[in-house]
Amino acid sequence: MKIQAIEITNYKAFLGTHQLNVGGKNLFIYGENGSGKSSLYYALKDFFQASIEDIDLAELENAFVLAADKGKTSIKVTFKPDSQGQNRKKSYLFNAGRNDSRTAGDTSIRDGNKLKSFLTYKHLLAIHHLKKDEAINLFDLLVKGVLKHFRYSLTGGKELGELWAEVQEAIARDTGKEYPINMKKAVVNAAIKAFNGAFGELFKPESPEYILKHARPFLDYFSHNVDLRLRFPQVRPTGDYVGLEGDQVHVELTYAGKPIDKPHLFLNEARLSAIAISIYLA
Structure with missing residues (x-):
């Protein structure tokens, strides 16, 4: 068509x-x-x-x-x-x-x-318009954007965006007589476990969903001497179960074999955009 x-x-x-x-x-x-x-x-x-x-x-x-x-x-x-x-x-x-x-x-x-391949420049800007003391975090780009509607067997038929919404709704719900803290902990833990299990598959080299297996051929096409690893620390509740931690996807990058601590301060816009596009297409 x-x-x-x-x-x-x-x-x-x-x-x-x-x-x-x-x-x-x-x-x-x-x-x-x-x-x-x-x-x-x-x-x-x-x-x-x-x-x-x-x-x-x-x-x-x-x-x-x-x-x-x-x-x-x-x-x-x-x-x-x-x-x-x-x-x-x-x-x-x-x-x-x-x-x-x-x-x-x-x-x-x-x-x-x-x-479809709808990618706005806003997505790319989020990768490298950061302050000096900040680190690149691809979590929102993947969970709320590129992979929002992604689903496979481990999601139980639900889209990744739905699983994340359930985590956010569970952690935001106030406790009370009819919803004691022990019940909230159980609901939050179950929602987080479902999300981590599904999203975490993208970062396991042995998984068919391993995102870098699909991203590297695109990244190699640009011939930028860049290699990268993505690390997802797993989402977890704060100790008081009112907030979340670990909603991050860190980038560990080498350029010409040299580890780069803050890629957004070292790489130029073309190379940073190449990384974003490669991950997006993967």
Whole structure:
């Protein structure tokens, strides 16, 4: 399936209906600041993401929409060939009352969402825009971003983002008569165990999910003389069970065989971005 056309109505920077005819080709999008490049990016990202996640289009409506046109925000994407491989066009509409990307029996948009490569520069900036005394921490990038919807057998059918949300909800719940501290400890420990078991597989060299096994071929492609290890210390509750520790993914890096204590102060932006992209693609 290749994108033939994108139609955007009252979404972010797009006031009214705007159509971009793609024709199944590769495109390079450019334009002045505020011309709508990011809005086009997010329209496509939200269209695919809506196949597995509830997205409130009302929050993304153009600020200058007239009262009579409110609630009509939509994104429509037309593909060819269709999901059956037939040489005909097939359109999917996502608006407040209709979401064709979740059509029963047609999983093509959900499948496409698994293969998407939406990576914003904000993700990359988080890797190297740090203060001198800070260390690179990839936890949020992986758990809340890149791998939020990742699931495999050890997650019990749940996405990694769901498991982490359960940990956060468990630790935030206040204790009382009906919810004593011993009960909270049991709930928190169970949630943390489930999360650590699933997320921890990414950092075990013997695991098929070992992230560096998949990242190194990409990193080698850049030929930057960089090698790295990722270390996850495991999430654990604080002693009073009101907070969390260990929600970190540390980077241990060598450049030309030399260990680098603070890579974000030593490596240039190109090499740091290469690391982020390699991990993202892996």
